[in-house]
Amino acid sequence: MKITQGILASLLVLFALTSCVEIIDDISINNDGSGTVKYTINLSSSKIKINSILALDSLDGRRVPKRAELEENLTEFQKKLDDKTGISNVIIDQDFTNFIFKFQCDFKSVEALQKALKEIITDEEQFKNVKAVNHDWLNWDGTKLTRSIPDFTYEVPSSLKQEDLERLKEGTYTSITRFQRPVDKFENTSAALSKNKMAVMIKTTPYLLKDNHDLIENTIFLSPLK
Amino acid sequence: MRLLTLLSILATASISYSQQPEDLIPKDAVSVFSLNNFQLLQKVSLDELVQYDFMMEIQQELFDGSTTGKSLKDSGIDFDKKLNIFYGKIKNYEISGITFAIKDQKQLFTVFDDFETEAPMYTGVDLYASLFNRLLVKNGNALLIRVDPTIEKIDQVTDSIWYARGYQNPWGDQDYYDIDQDEEGNIIDNWTDDQVENFDPSTLNTTEEENDLQKNYYELRDSVQLVYQERYFKDVCDDLFAKGNNLLKYDHRFASQMTHVSEGVFYLDNSRSLQKTQNLWYIETMFPSLYNDINTLYTGNVILGDLFLKDNTAEFHVEAQYGPELGSIYEEMNDSKFDKNTLKYIHKDNTAFFTYNVNLRQAYEKAFEVVVPMLSDEKNIQVAYNLLVLELLNEFVNKDALFSTYKGSMFGSFNGIKSIKTRKIEFVFDEQTYDYEEKEVEAEEEMPIFTLGFSTERNDIPAKVLKHLSKLTSRFKNMGEYWVYEEAILDAAPLYMIMKNGLFIMTNDEDLAKNHNDGYGAEAIKGKKAASIKKNGFMYMNVDWGNTIDKFPADFFSARQNEILNAMRGKTGNMELTSTKTTKEKTNFNLVYHFDNSNGNAGKHLLDLFNSVYVISR
Numbered sequence: 149m150k151i152t153q154g155i156l157a158s159l160l161v162l163f164a165l166t167s168c169v170e171i172i173d174d175i176s177i178n179n180d181g182s183g184t185v186k187y188t189i190n191l192s193s194s195k196i197k198i199n200s201i202l203a204l205d206s207l208d209g210r211r212v213p214k215r216a217e218l219e220e221n222l223t224e225f226q227k228k229l230d231d232k233t234g235i236s237n238v239i240i241d242q243d244f245t246n247f248i249f250k251f252q253c254d255f256k257s258v259e260a261l262q263k264a265l266k267e268i269i270t271d272e273e274q275f276k277n278v279k280a281v282n283h284d285w286l287n288w289d290g291t292k293l294t295r296s297i298p299d300f301t302y303e304v305p306s307s308l309k310q311e312d313l314e315r316l317k318e319g320t321y322t323s324i325t326r327f328q329r330p331v332d333k334f335e336n337t338s339a340a341l342s343k344n345k346m347a348v349m350i351k352t353t354p355y356l357l358k359d360n361h362d363l364i365e366n367t368i369f370l371s372p373l374k
Numbered sequence: 375m376r377l378l379t380l381l382s383i384l385a386t387a388s389i390s391y392s393q394q395p396e397d398l399i400p401k402d403a404v405s406v407f408s409l410n411n412f413q414l415l416q417k418v419s420l421d422e423l424v425q426y427d428f429m430m431e432i433q434q435e436l437f438d439g440s441t442t443g444k445s446l447k448d449s450g451i452d453f454d455k456k457l458n459i460f461y462g463k464i465k466n467y468e469i470s471g472i473t474f475a476i477k478d479q480k481q482l483f484t485v486f487d488d489f490e491t492e493a494p495m496y497t498g499v500d501l502y503a504s505l506f507n508r509l510l511v512k513n514g515n516a517l518l519i520r521v522d523p524t525i526e527k528i529d530q531v532t533d534s535i536w537y538a539r540g541y542q543n544p545w546g547d548q549d550y551y552d553i554d555q556d557e558e559g560n561i562i563d564n565w566t567d568d569q570v571e572n573f574d575p576s577t578l579n580t581t582e583e584e585n586d587l588q589k590n591y592y593e594l595r596d597s598v599q600l601v602y603q604e605r606y607f608k609d610v611c612d613d614l615f616a617k618g619n620n621l622l623k624y625d626h627r628f629a630s631q632m633t634h635v636s637e638g639v640f641y642l643d644n645s646r647s648l649q650k651t652q653n654l655w656y657i658e659t660m661f662p663s664l665y666n667d668i669n670t671l672y673t674g675n676v677i678l679g680d681l682f683l684k685d686n687t688a689e690f691h692v693e694a695q696y697g698p699e700l701g702s703i704y705e706e707m708n709d710s711k712f713d714k715n716t717l718k719y720i721h722k723d724n725t726a727f728f729t730y731n732v733n734l735r736q737a738y739e740k741a742f743e744v745v746v747p748m749l750s751d752e753k754n755i756q757v758a759y760n761l762l763v764l765e766l767l768n769e770f771v772n773k774d775a776l777f778s779t780y781k782g783s784m785f786g787s788f789n790g791i792k793s794i795k796t797r798k799i800e801f802v803f804d805e806q807t808y809d810y811e812e813k814e815v816e817a818e819e820e821m822p823i824f825t826l827g828f829s830t831e832r833n834d835i836p837a838k839v840l841k842h843l844s845k846l847t848s849r850f851k852n853m854g855e856y857w858v859y860e861e862a863i864l865d866a867a868p869l870y871m872i873m874k875n876g877l878f879i880m881t882n883d884e885d886l887a888k889n890h891n892d893g894y895g896a897e898a899i900k901g902k903k904a905a906s907i908k909k910n911g912f913m914y915m916n917v918d919w920g921n922t923i924d925k926f927p928a929d930f931f932s933a934r935q936n937e938i939l940n941a942m943r944g945k946t947g948n949m950e951l952t953s954t955k956t957t958k959e960k961t962n963f964n965l966v967y968h969f970d971n972s973n974g975n976a977g978k979h980l981l982d983l984f985n986s987v988y989v990i991s992r
Contacts, residue, residue, distance in 0.1 A: 172801060172810065193798040196819045199864035245865060246799050248812075322801075324808050347808040 168193040169319040169354060173297065176326040179373060181257045181288050191247035198247050215244060222249070228268050229253060234260025258286040265298070291372070295325060296365040297357075316355035323350045323364050329371055336366035395473040396458050396632055398510070398517040400610050401624035402469055403460035404647045408632065408639040410456050450482030451475070452514075456632075460621075463647070466527045467606040471519035476511065486518075495608070496615040508607065512615070521610055523602035531602070532595040544591040627695075631678045638681030640692070645672040661757060667748040673697045690965040699744050701958035707737030707782075708912035708956035713829040715875040716785040717904050718893025719886070725922045727787035728915040728951075729907055734782030735773070742768060778831040788922065789823035789883055796866045821867055825886060827879035836878055840871065855891045911953035911961065919947035919967075 170190035177183040191198055204212050222240050230238045234256035241250040255261035262284055283299040330345040339350045352363050399406060451457065455475035462469045476482055483489065489502035489509050502509040510517045536544060589597065613619045622629045628641045674697035682689040696704055710733040720727050749761045798817035801810045830836075840857050844850035849860040855872075862869035863882055870887030872879040881887060890897075899907075907914050947969035954962040 170801065188801070190799060190801065193817050194819065195798070196794075196796060196821055196864045196866040199866060203864075248799055322803075326808070342808045343806045349803075349808050 169316070170322075171320070171354065172322045172324070174324040174326070175286075175295070177258070177288060177293055177328075179290075179328050181290065182255060183258070184252060184254050185261060186250070186252040188251075189249045195245075195247050218242075225268065228271075229264060232260075232264035232267065235264045258288045262286060292367055292369045293325060293327075294365075294367045295323075296361065297323070299361070313355060313358070316358070317353055319354045321352050321354050321357050321364075323352075324348070325366070325368060327368075327370055329373065332369045332371045334366055334368040336364075338363065339366055393513045393515055395456050395475050395515045396622055397620055398473040398512065398515055398614065399458055399460050399621040400462070400469060400519075400614050401619050401621045402464050402610065402613075403462040403621050405462070405642045406458055406460045406621065406628065406640070408456050408458040408641075410635075410637055410639065448481060449485045450478040450480065452477035455515075463524075465524075467521055467523045467602070469519065469521050469610060471507075471517060473515065473517045475515050479511070482516070495611060499615050510611070510615075517614075519607075519610070521603060521607040523599060523606060527602060528595060528599050532591070532598045535598070536591060536594060541591075627676055627678065631680075634680050636680035636691075637683040640677070640679035640681070640690075642677040644675040644677065645669070645697075661752055661754055664748065664752045664754075664757065667751070671697065671699050671744070671748075675700060686969055688967045688969070690963075690967075692963040692965070693960050694963070695960045696958070698958055701960075703737060703740045703744060704956050704961065705958050706740040707732045707734070708961065709733055709736060710781075710783060710912060712908050712910070713783050713876065714908060715877055715893075716783075716827060716829070717900075717907065718875060718895075718898050719825065719827055719877070719879060719890075720785065720787055720899045721789070721894050722897055722899050722903075724787050724899065725790065725918040726916070727785065728913070729785045729910075730783065730914075731912050732782035734780065735777035737782070738773075738777070775832060775835070779835045781829045781831070783829040784827060786824065786826045789825060789886075791820050792823045792883070792885075793818040794821050794823075794867050794882065794884065819866070821863075821882065823881070823883045825879060825881040825883055827872075827877045829876060830878045831876065833873040833876075833878060836871070837873060853887075856887045858887070906952070911955050913951065913953045913963070915949070915951035917949040919949055919969075 168191075170188075170193075172186070172188040172190075174186040174188070175183060176185075201212055202215060219242060222242060226238050226240045229235055236254045238253040239251070241248075243249070253261075255264075266282070285296045285298045287294040324347055326347045328346070331341055331348055334341070334348055336350060338352070339348050341348055348366065348368055350364055350366065357363055396408065452475035457472065457474040459472050460470065486502070486504070486509060488504040489507075490504070492501045492503050494501050498512055500511040502511070507518055507520045510519070622632065625641075625643065628643075631639050631641055674695060676695050677692060678695065679690055679692040682691070708731075710731040712729070712731050716729055746761065746765070749757055749764075752758075796817050796819050797814050799812050800815050802813045803810045840850055840852070844852060844857075849862070851858050851860065855874075857871040857873075859869045859871070861867070867882055868884070870881050870884065872881070872887060872891045874892060879886075903916075947967060949965065949967045951963060951965045953964075
């Protein structure tokens, strides 16, 4: 089964046809390099439209995925990720009433997380030689975290037509990075520090992000361990 | 005087016996649209014409760049004679094509430039062929035709040859196709567009052993298709050119219709359409006498129409003819008094609405009278059982209650796009920690607003149903003047139900439910328009085309489709469908379209309209 392709195809249709998508990408890094990643896609402000689209077989030349397909792909993805070394507690919450999809998992190290995701993607023949998959988007050395988002995720917006891309302007993309000790400084000037100094947030739109990959890029320096 | 008479007779004879394009319509055609006068289309350039979505289906010949800068008048077609478009689906094959007169054959082949001359099959008939179509020219008239065997026929013959050669099931190696199925058994197509485009059928391992001298399944299927294309093409042409049969000779109703002095003529033989397709193959095989009865019932069922074009009006006059038995059912069904209460719920500024008045009780009684004897003649246990159930239901069911609840008359209206209240989830961030939580808030989404209402004498029955449903779920609520079913439409929007004035109305229009549940009062449709609806037959429809198009949700159409809709936006036009009283023999319908022809290109306007209807109905 082509899980990644199925999920990407579903996201492509949903993003293309919904006016307001909200994405939250939330990573917590513990002092030992382990952590939790959470990813939330909220399409609840377009649920009438999504429901009417899901009732169709195809729209604008694109095949509309069936709900059962998406459920199956996500469940399969969950199983595969759970089997990977260094990954645990994989949870995927699928809310088809409000169209909110939440993914989260614990990881032993950022390397284990990246390796696991890359392995699942390259399991599929058509992604074996895709360069974007090799991209490392997380780097942690105990005192600083360098992060972006996987190049691979840009596949979705780059496949959209111009009129569909326009809709992404109304969406939001929020990237949060959390730590167990206070942040000392960070390089991205668009980022904001939480009042407790333990989390850094960057807000942008999926539309801006598709052409400016560095909007989310950040190197965050932590205060020394006590 | 004698000389004058002789000359008149000779002139009449020469007109009568000179061949016309319609003489080349095969008798297998079950639907024909004939343009008697398409002068007004001459202004349309071929480049514009080929852009229309409906042209894609009709003709590939014009899509090869050879038409650049030309208009229809450069195509060599004789505009003083009729152009006929026909289609027919016969049991084993389909035919489609166009017949027209040629004014300049040299010019014609600058458009049909993919056609190569072939050896003639009949004396006096020139034959040309392209990849998909054949062009036959006789006495200055042309028949552009395509004959395709049905997929069922091709599969049947291919499978038969395949298994006779001792091969296994060609679909045995399922993994090769990577077919996945969802829980409902629907095939999930995982192939990308690139994979589909680059797919090479010859790579399929469909023979037990690879043998270059043997055709694989798909090669065999292509050969079967080609052989049957040739065979059926010859059958059709033999009938037309060797035996001299054509639709004009076969059906006098078509011949009579073609004599009408109108801009266009429409013909659809429903009875042959029913008999010659495979839709009823199961009944034909299992219940042959019932199949004969159904055919008898549909005999004489034909739809004939005329198109009249005036400066800023297009009128379609359509006559639906029936056989006596089917006609008797329709006559009873359409013998219904107009329910004037429906008018209270149609706003005077409404852009699209219809009313439909039928007497379901009378139709049921008549259908029972006609159908039961048919079923009684069938000596089959399944039919006998169903007949027994039908007769028992007829005895025991309270028909008074049933047909008083649902009398059959109804109305519907499209009230444009409105923002409706829904709920959405927002994530609220805590500035201290950037932790976030979900919060349900009110939102607005755009939705097409529809109203559908039925005449009833027993609103107490749906009220009973709703009362019980409201005990089962809190989503059904009695609001006093109306009922509401929360999140009924697309799991998000409420459905309102109004039970007043002898009507049961369902709508997603909050304004109608809350503020006008007794009708629009002074704002309801009135005066001439209302009078015209009341005196009408069983069906009436009125569409303010320009305003309705303006209110279509653009998001639901592709960029190209939106271009077409945009072309119609801003154009004013009103479409009105009226009908006469139904008799045993026929019902007449008139569709009148008034449009703004200030730019003088009525042909373009009509093509835009036709294409919009085609795009929307696809």
